[in-house]
Amino acid sequence: MQYAYKQEERKRVMTKSFVVLTASFRPKGNSAQLADLLISDLAKKGCAVKRFDTAFLRLTGCHHCDRCYQTGKACVFDDDFNPIADAIDKADAIVFVTPLYWYSWPSSIKNVIDRFYALYCGKHLFKGKKAALIAVCGDEAKEDPFQGLVYSFDKSIKLMEGELAGHLLYYGMPSVEVSAFDFSPQKETRVIVNGKADRV
Numbered sequence: 001m002q003y004a005y006k007q008e009e010r011k012r013v014m015t016k017s018f019v020v021l022t023a024s025f026r027p028k029g030n031s032a033q034l035a036d037l038l039i040s041d042l043a044k045k046g047c048a049v050k051r052f053d054t055a056f057l058r059l060t061g062c063h064h065c066d067r068c069y070q071t072g073k074a075c076v077f078d079d080d081f082n083p084i085a086d087a088i089d090k091a092d093a094i095v096f097v098t099p100l101y102w103y104s105w106p107s108s109i110k111n112v113i114d115r116f117y118a119l120y121c122g123k124h125l126f127k128g129k130k131a132a133l134i135a136v137c138g139d140e141a142k143e144d145p146f147q148g149l150v151y152s153f154d155k156s157i158k159l160m161e162g163e164l165a166g167h168l169l170y171y172g173m174p175s176v177e178v179s180a181f182d183f184s185p186q187k188e189t190r191v192i193v194n195g196k197a198d199r200v
């Protein structure tokens with residue numbers, strides 16, 4: 001039984017390729033540690049992972065020049081966005097790992113999300129790709145500081161025709177619950193409070 005489960009679990013994640021987008025400017029911060037854990041977990045399961053630490057990349061925002069995919073690449077600007085666009089095109093799943101800034105996205109990853117405009121206009125949509133959100137915040141209270149972030153994430157993934165895999169939302173100091181997260185087809189939200197995961 002245990003063996004059958006393991007085989008099934010292996011089959012589910014095997015050969016999957018992931019793009020992991022981190023957002024924090026703190027290379028050893030809470031969300032970076034979660035990204036490390038996630039990636040080592042995925043590697044153990046045989047997945048291929050491409051990680052982009054957006055805070056340390058050269059990225060402008062979208063200039064709305066509407067020249068998307070007209071010059072043989074996603075965006076006319078030659079900063080670090082086009083390699084991300086190519087990796088996403090090839091990936092089975094995208095995981096966004098971010099701290100909450102002002103109830104929303106940090107500028108680092110927001111620049112990438114804004115540049116998804118090129119993917120949208122060029123019809124390089126997220127069809128058949130799963131997308132998950134892992135977010136941390138400083139707030140200890142359970143008054144849903146993540147509402148804006150989750151709304152933006154869900155609407156954007158839906159617009160891009162991706163499949164919502166779920167959210168992992170950490171209040172206060174995060175614990176090491178990342179490997180508990182699975183990329184099952186149903187949309188799932190869990191809230192982690194002091195290391196205890198409650199499905200909501």
Ligand SMILES: Cc1cc2nc3c(=O)[nH]c(=O)nc-3n(C[C@H](O)[C@H](O)[C@H](O)COP(=O)(O)O)c2cc1C
Nearest residue numbers: 024026029030031099100101102103136137138139
């Ligand atoms: C510019 C800035 C804005 C923030 N805004 C919020 C916020 O709106 N709500 C909240 O609960 N925490 C907020 N925080 C706290 C961070 O989300 C929190 O410390 C998080 O764990 C940092 O993650 P990191 O270590 O991965 O950078 C903010 C922190 C910064 C620096």
